[in-house]
Amino acid sequence: MGVVIYKCMNCGGPLAFKPESQNWTCDYCLSEFGEQEVRDFIHHEQTHAETSMTGEALQHKKEQDQEFQDKAMGYTCESCGAEIVTDDTTAATFCYYCHNPTIIQRRLEGDFRPEKVIPFQFNREQATAKFIKWCRRKPLLSKWFIADSQLEKLSGIYVPFWLFDCDIEGEISGEATRVRTYTRGDTRYTETKYFHVDRGGSAAFRDVPADGSRKLDDELMTILEPFDYKDLKDFTMAYLSGYLAEKYDMDQNDVYGRVSTIIRNHMSSLLQETIQGYNRVSIHHTHVKFHKVEATYVLLPVWMFTYHYKGKIYMFAMNGQTGKIAGRLPISWGRVGSWFGAVSAAVFTALIIGGQLLW
Known part of the structure; x- marks a missing residue:
C-alpha cells in the first residue's frame, strides 16, 4: 500500500x-x-x-510505464550509496561520484519514471574538448587534471529535477520616505515626508527548477542553469541509451520549501520594484498565496567529472544543453609558485623599463 x-x-x-x-x-x-x-x-x-485523459492517452501511458519497468536498470554503489538508473543495454562500470568500480546491478524498484527529458545536445568528444579548453584558461590547475586517464571518467548524466508551475497572489506593505533639502536665507532645511505604501498583484511562475538529488551540490546545479525548457521531450527509454541517470531521492515535497522560498522572494521583489519615487522604502509585511501548484519530474543533461586530488574529491559539471561550465578545481601549488614567479619577474622587468624601480 x-x-x-x-x-x-x-x-x-x-x-x-x-x-x-x-x-x-x-x-x-x-x-x-x-x-x-x-x-x-x-x-x-x-x-x-x-x-x-482519453482512452488512447491512458493506453499510451500504460505502455510507457511498462517499458520503463521492463528496461530500466538500477545500479547501487557500495562505497558511497549513489543510485544510478540507465537502460538494460548500458553498463555502469563505475560510480561517477567516487569512481568505485564495484557497482551492483538490480532491477529498478518503485515508480521513478520521468515525464519529460531534455536530450544531450553534444557528444562526449565535444564535451571533452570544451572541458579542456576551459581548463587551459586556469593557470594554477594541475596539468594531470586533463590527462587522458582522468578524462575517461567524464560521464553523461541525466540529473533528476522537479519543475514547478504555480499562480501567485502577493501583497506587501511598509513605510516609505521622501527627503527634500532646500535653503532659505542662511538656513538649510531638510524636509522628510513619511508614506504608508501597499502593493498587490498576481503572477504566473513556470518551470521553476529544483534538483531532486541529495548527493548533488545544489549550488553547482544552480550555476549550470538556465536550461531552455522549450527542448523538453516526452520521456522514452531511448534517451537513456549510452547515458546514466541519477535516481531522485527527494520528491516534490522535499524540495518544495526551497522552491517556495525562491518564488516568494521573487514575487516580493517584483512588487517592490513598483514602488518608485522614494528615497527609502522599508517593507514590514509580505503575504504570498499559492494557487495551482504542479510539479513535473524531468531529467536534465549534465556532463559530470569527479577528480581525486590529495585526499579530496573535486566535482566539475557542464550543462549538456548549453555547454555552461561550473566546478571546484584543485590548485597545483607547484604551478602557483612558478606562475607567481613568472608574474613577479615580468612586473620587475616592467618597472625597470619604466624607470619605476631605483637601485
Whole structure:
C-alpha cells in the first residue's frame, strides 16, 4: 500500500498533522484543513486527472510505464550509496561520484519514471574538448587534471529535477520616505515626508527548477542553469541509451520549501520594484498565496567529472544543453609558485623599463 501524502489546497505544500487541533496545517502558508476536506480535494484531483485523459492517452501511458519497468536498470554503489538508473543495454562500470568500480546491478524498484527529458545536445568528444579548453584558461590547475586517464571518467548524466508551475497572489506593505533639502536665507532645511505604501498583484511562475538529488551540490546545479525548457521531450527509454541517470531521492515535497522560498522572494521583489519615487522604502509585511501548484519530474543533461586530488574529491559539471561550465578545481601549488614567479619577474622587468624601480 502506498503512502498518502496530503497537500495544501492553497499552496501545494505538504501538510502536517497537529494533534492539538486534530487538523492538518501547512507550514508554508499556515492554512488549516480537516481530514475530510483534504481527502475530498485529493479525490477531486485524481478524478480530474483521469477523466482529462482519453482512452488512447491512458493506453499510451500504460505502455510507457511498462517499458520503463521492463528496461530500466538500477545500479547501487557500495562505497558511497549513489543510485544510478540507465537502460538494460548500458553498463555502469563505475560510480561517477567516487569512481568505485564495484557497482551492483538490480532491477529498478518503485515508480521513478520521468515525464519529460531534455536530450544531450553534444557528444562526449565535444564535451571533452570544451572541458579542456576551459581548463587551459586556469593557470594554477594541475596539468594531470586533463590527462587522458582522468578524462575517461567524464560521464553523461541525466540529473533528476522537479519543475514547478504555480499562480501567485502577493501583497506587501511598509513605510516609505521622501527627503527634500532646500535653503532659505542662511538656513538649510531638510524636509522628510513619511508614506504608508501597499502593493498587490498576481503572477504566473513556470518551470521553476529544483534538483531532486541529495548527493548533488545544489549550488553547482544552480550555476549550470538556465536550461531552455522549450527542448523538453516526452520521456522514452531511448534517451537513456549510452547515458546514466541519477535516481531522485527527494520528491516534490522535499524540495518544495526551497522552491517556495525562491518564488516568494521573487514575487516580493517584483512588487517592490513598483514602488518608485522614494528615497527609502522599508517593507514590514509580505503575504504570498499559492494557487495551482504542479510539479513535473524531468531529467536534465549534465556532463559530470569527479577528480581525486590529495585526499579530496573535486566535482566539475557542464550543462549538456548549453555547454555552461561550473566546478571546484584543485590548485597545483607547484604551478602557483612558478606562475607567481613568472608574474613577479615580468612586473620587475616592467618597472625597470619604466624607470619605476631605483637601485
